[in-house]
Amino acid sequence: MLAPGWRNPFKAPGAWRKANLHAHTTHSDGRVDLQTRVNEYAAAGWDVLAITDHHAITDLKGLQAPPGFVVLPGAELHPGNPFGGDRYHLVCLNVEQARDARTAAHPQEVIDEVTGRGGLVYFAHPYWCKHKLRDFEPLSGYTGVEVYNHGCRDAGRPDSGAQWDDLLAQSGVCPGIATDDCHGPGGASDTYGGWTWIRTEERSREAAIEALRGGMNYSSSGPEILALEIEDAVLGGNGKPQVATHRITVRTSPVREIFFVSDVSGSCCEPDPEAARGGATIAEGSFVVRPGCRYVRVEILDHAGRKAWSNPIPFAW
């Protein structure tokens, strides 16, 4: 059965706001200043931008954001890793105070400090960090994971779907985000390639943070998820015992494949594989949930190799 308290972002009131939640400026190793960064993302059609320079919060005072454009204060903090893996990259949002986490701080201390101040904490690019389950499992209280980091594409490691699934299967359900992690100027290879759609009624910092905290978002590097419906269904029959479950149906922009990814059993919807190779597309898929699973998430792939990821839908049986 659906886990109690889950809300379907595709049924929520409001509109989708396009967000880049990971951006650098000349305050750390970015190559454009804060005002230019904001102007470029606003001009490119984004609604929300988080400034996440390394080690310290970038002061937003004096910034002139276009009307309706939301800028979130934040930082990328780097506590050491006592569990054997590489240093963490934690994208921290909605905080105005943070200390350089390189010295002394245990990662759990950093997560607790940021969330204790009302902030959100995401594991950035875990595939690029070569993080394994041992690096996540001892930690708690974080908000989610970057499932896609466009900047890491230049290193061949943009997609952390496998690391997300490890985490989801073992440590509970948490939302994903897709980001640019931009350092170069607008138009560079690490800009405009990964974004998070946030469902909000208002264009405000508070609305964006509340929606992200509640998982009312999905991630994309191109294609769109247009609708996601869940209805009751029954498995079994024909002599086998019948079990109540759910059917998940999605509608998407034209794509090559629609995957339903679960900790138990998933599936792939595609046109006839030969037709898919020839360029045929689909725009709808459905999946009957296997009783006992903890989550199902939707991942879609278009013919240009770009993807979108729903957040995991949690189940409790």
Ligand SMILES: [Zn+2]
């Ligand atoms: Zn990083």
Ligand SMILES: [Zn+2]
């Ligand atoms: Zn970064």
